[in-house]
Amino acid sequence: MSIFRRPPRSFVPILALILCALSMSFLMADQTVESTVTEHRQGEAALCCSDHGTTEELTAKPAAEAKPWFAKERKTVLIIIVLLLLFVSYFTFHAQRKELFIRRISGLSALEDAVGRATEMGRGVMYIPGIMDMDDIQTIAGVTIMGHVAKKTAEYDAAFYAPMTRSFVMSVAQEIVKQAYLEKGRLDAFRPDRINYLTDDQFGFVAGVGGIMMREKPAACFYLGTFYAESLILAETGNSVGAIQIAGTAEPSQIPFFVAACDYTLIGEELFAASAYLSKNPREVGSLKGQDMLKLVIIAVTVIGTLLVTISETEFGKGLTPLTESFMQYLK
Amino acid sequence: MIFLKRTLPLIITFITGMIMIVAFFSGEGLPSIKSLESTLPKWIQIIMTFTMVLGAFSLLRINLQKISRKADGWGYSLVLIIGFLSMAFLGFITGSWPMFDKPLTNGEIYYVLCEDNVSARPIRVIDNLKDKEGKIKVEYVDDKGEKLADTESAMIPPDTARTRNMSYANSMQQILFVGVFKNAQSTMFSLLAFFVASASFRAFRIKSKEAGLLMGSAFIVMLGNVSIGSLVSQILAYIPVIGPYLNIADIKEWIMTYPSSAAQSAILIGAMLGYISASMKIIFGVERSHLGGEG
Numbered sequence: 001m002s003i004f005r006r007p008p009r010s011f012v013p014i015l016a017l018i019l020c021a022l023s024m025s026f027l028m029a030d031q032t033v034e035s036t037v038t039e040h041r042q043g044e045a046a047l048c049c050s051d052h053g054t055t056e057e058l059t060a061k062p063a064a065e066a067k068p069w070f071a072k073e074r075k076t077v078l079i080i081i082v083l084l085l086l087f088v089s090y091f092t093f094h095a096q097r098k099e100l101f102i103r104r105i106s107g108l109s110a111l112e113d114a115v116g117r118a119t120e121m122g123r124g125v126m127y128i129p130g131i132m133d134m135d136d137i138q139t140i141a142g143v144t145i146m147g148h149v150a151k152k153t154a155e156y157d158a159a160f161y162a163p164m165t166r167s168f169v170m171s172v173a174q175e176i177v178k179q180a181y182l183e184k185g186r187l188d189a190f191r192p193d194r195i196n197y198l199t200d201d202q203f204g205f206v207a208g209v210g211g212i213m214m215r216e217k218p219a220a221c222f223y224l225g226t227f228y229a230e231s232l233i234l235a236e237t238g239n240s241v242g243a244i245q246i247a248g249t250a251e252p253s254q255i256p257f258f259v260a261a262c263d264y265t266l267i268g269e270e271l272f273a274a275s276a277y278l279s280k281n282p283r284e285v286g287s288l289k290g291q292d293m294l295k296l297v298i299i300a301v302t303v304i305g306t307l308l309v310t311i312s313e314t315e316f317g318k319g320l321t322p323l324t325e326s327f328m329q330y331l332k
Numbered sequence: 333m334i335f336l337k338r339t340l341p342l343i344i345t346f347i348t349g350m351i352m353i354v355a356f357f358s359g360e361g362l363p364s365i366k367s368l369e370s371t372l373p374k375w376i377q378i379i380m381t382f383t384m385v386l387g388a389f390s391l392l393r394i395n396l397q398k399i400s401r402k403a404d405g406w407g408y409s410l411v412l413i414i415g416f417l418s419m420a421f422l423g424f425i426t427g428s429w430p431m432f433d434k435p436l437t438n439g440e441i442y443y444v445l446c447e448d449n450v451s452a453r454p455i456r457v458i459d460n461l462k463d464k465e466g467k468i469k470v471e472y473v474d475d476k477g478e479k480l481a482d483t484e485s486a487m488i489p490p491d492t493a494r495t496r497n498m499s500y501a502n503s504m505q506q507i508l509f510v511g512v513f514k515n516a517q518s519t520m521f522s523l524l525a526f527f528v529a530s531a532s533f534r535a536f537r538i539k540s541k542e543a544g545l546l547m548g549s550a551f552i553v554m555l556g557n558v559s560i561g562s563l564v565s566q567i568l569a570y571i572p573v574i575g576p577y578l579n580i581a582d583i584k585e586w587i588m589t590y591p592s593s594a595a596q597s598a599i600l601i602g603a604m605l606g607y608i609s610a611s612m613k614i615i616f617g618v619e620r621s622h623l624g625g626e627g
Contacts (some may be wrong), residue, residue: 084608
């Protein structure tokens with residue numbers, strides 16, 4: 001049991017061993033299947049040879065149809081991931097030596113003010129981490145920010161309401177909020193019954209949250225996660241009770257609704273940047289910078305592609321057509 | 333305890349994440365790894381199903397506490413508990429009715445659900461042997477068991493025929509589900525129309541240049557979607573020089589195809605990079621806030 005008491009770094013060789021063992025078992029399983037299939041085909045070929053010609057023709061078939069180990073159609077994704085990993089590793093290393101600049105995100109800067117306002121008004125704070133389950137990355141981003149908001153509510157002694165649409169998210173959220181209150185030394189103020197499950201149904205959930213809003217009249221509402229048609233109903237109900245509202249989602253179809261109805265909106269990637277912005281953890285800030293660098297690469301590729309396609313369409317750029325076609329082909 | 337709460341989840345996340353990455357990039361030459369791409373999400377569904385018990389327990393506990401303390405609005409909690417239990421009971425009974433019902437016998441009268449999904453219609457089983465499609469032969473009868481004159485025999489799936497008591501339970505369940513739940517759901521959804529109007533009113537108040545631009549483009553898009561837009565285009569066509577270019581439908585189409593979709597693509601690219609980056613941070617254990625405590 002002694003290894004379990006060491007820091008997680010000591011697990012690296014063990015993890016590597018587990019992964020190697022898993023990979024080997026999968027490879028061996030696949031090779032066994034492949035050899036069985038080949039033997040089966042050879043057997044079939046031997047049976048058929050008297051009627052349909054020689055066995056050479058038929059046994060040569062499996063070799064010619066050797067299946068690839070790598071999904072070539074996903075090579076672009078792999079390149080993007082490898083590039084991202086390289087950028088993130090470099091900037092994470094860089095961030096530990098020198099502080100990196102992150103632009104101001106108004107919605108996140110207003111987070112503390114919103115909780116402070118709720119405290120001054122003697123009202124609560126409501127937090128909704130989207131309507132999807134924990135397998136959605138936006139929900140994870142939502143519950144991560146929830147930890148930061150919960151720390152503020154613990155600090156200011158404001159009531160914290162978080163109705164949930166998924167029971168799994170509820171149990172994770174309860175744990176995160178409890179930890180936040182524990183860190184601030186306010187475990188006595190933690191109320192698990194305020195982080196409760198309502199229903200899995202989308203509009204049933206909206207009705208439940210609307211009811212809580214009208215009864216408790218929170219002074220600050222946070223909607224950070226995945227939202228669909230309920231986004232506007234929630235935001236408008238929050239507005240009707242006079243709450244300051246901060247929303248964030250990566251769903252492009254819902255962003256306009258939040259922009260229209262909320263005071264601050266985190267658009268797309270800002271939701272994922274929130275954790276780094278709030279914690280100022282060098283490792284997270286470095287990953288943010290790496291992400292920005294990859295975005296720069298994507299912008300460069302987009303501009304080059306647009307220019308190539310535009311020029312090759314003109315009379316002067318006929319010679320560039322093969323280059324453009326191969327460029328476009330590679331991007332696919 | 334810290335091992336179970338922090339280290340073990342990190343190990344499981346790392347191993348599962350790496351397996352999924354490998355499965356995503358593996359080709360047809362590695363079928364057992366490739367198959368994990370579709371198998372592991374099924375595991376997630378199974379785990380999520382177990383967590384439903386947690387949710388149901390939380391819901392019942394909180395509302396029962398409210399009722400026992402006679403807290404403000406405890407009547408709503410009572411309605412919730414009654415609805416929860418009755419729906420669960422009826423759903424369980426009707427969903428697993430073959431466990432309680434006897435096998436279908438020839439000549440006996442059973443009931444099938446009508447198209448309105450609420451009322452039931454009596455039938456008599458003529459032949460309880462299933463055909464190739466797994467259906468049995470029945471005839472429609474009246475409440476007294478007399479064959480209806482203007483109807484012919486029909487083939488129905490045997491699991492749709494129920495005894496009288498089961499048919500009552502089924503109708504009751506359908507009344508609650510279709511009659512109450514679905515309608516309440518539609519009511520909530522229809523609220524969206526009113527909220528769109530009130531949110532638009534606030535968003536379109538011209539307080540800055542950006543709000544003015546938003547108002548202008550929204551006005552054109554709205555006008556382009558209604559028939560009066562073409563009339564406006566015809567009137568605008570009388571303006572010398574630029575008139576023929578002021579076709580509202582064309583301008584709307586341009587706004588939707590270029591500025592709008594370009595902005596959406598930019599948001600999507602950023603969000604996708606955020607997705608990948610956040611996933612990497614979670615897999616490699618850089619981001620741990622979701623496990624509770626400091627990240």
